Amino acid sequence: MDGSRWSAGKADVTTFNGFGERAIPFLKALNFHQSREWFQENRGLFEKELLEPMGDLIEVLTERFGKAGLGLKGDRKRSQFRINRDVRFSRDKRPYTDHVSAILSPDGSKMEQGVFFIHVGLERCCAAVAWWDPSPALLQAMRISIVENPERYRDMVSELDERRRLAYRS
Secondary structure, three states, X not given: OOOOEEEOOOOEEEOOOOOOOOHHHHXXXXXXXXXXXXXXXXXXXXXHHHHHHHXXXXXXXXXXXXXXXXXXXXXXXXXXXXXXXXXXXXXXXXXXXXXXXXXXXXXXXXXXXXXXXXXXXXXXXXXXXEXXXXXXXXXHHHHHHHHHOHHHXXXXXXXXXXXXXXXXXX
């Protein structure tokens, strides 16, 4: 289903109603065909079933993360990764990915540290929090926190491990 916008006085509100029923079948077909001609013929389906819903999800998460004071935001277009693959230096010359993905970050860009990553694809669907190339000060603060609170750290790792196991069972 598509997200819908409605006027609520001062601002539009976006809802996320999931990805379209034909989203995964589209990715399967794209993975099979892997041709520009097929993709161009089916671009409308890609935009309706995957691209627009991902944009809605980004907007909803940006709003919710803002309300929770998490400091992560995204843009419905700029936060999404392209479906086209860079094949210049790859043995795998397939031109398209088999997934859609996006990042929310403190400044809304893909290059900021401390991100929330979303991935919806054929092999897996997941969300993750990550730090890419953390600054020395941030890395030191993380290490100190682990040393000063080892039990809290172990509990967090155990909880994440248990959630991962439960997620892969279903």
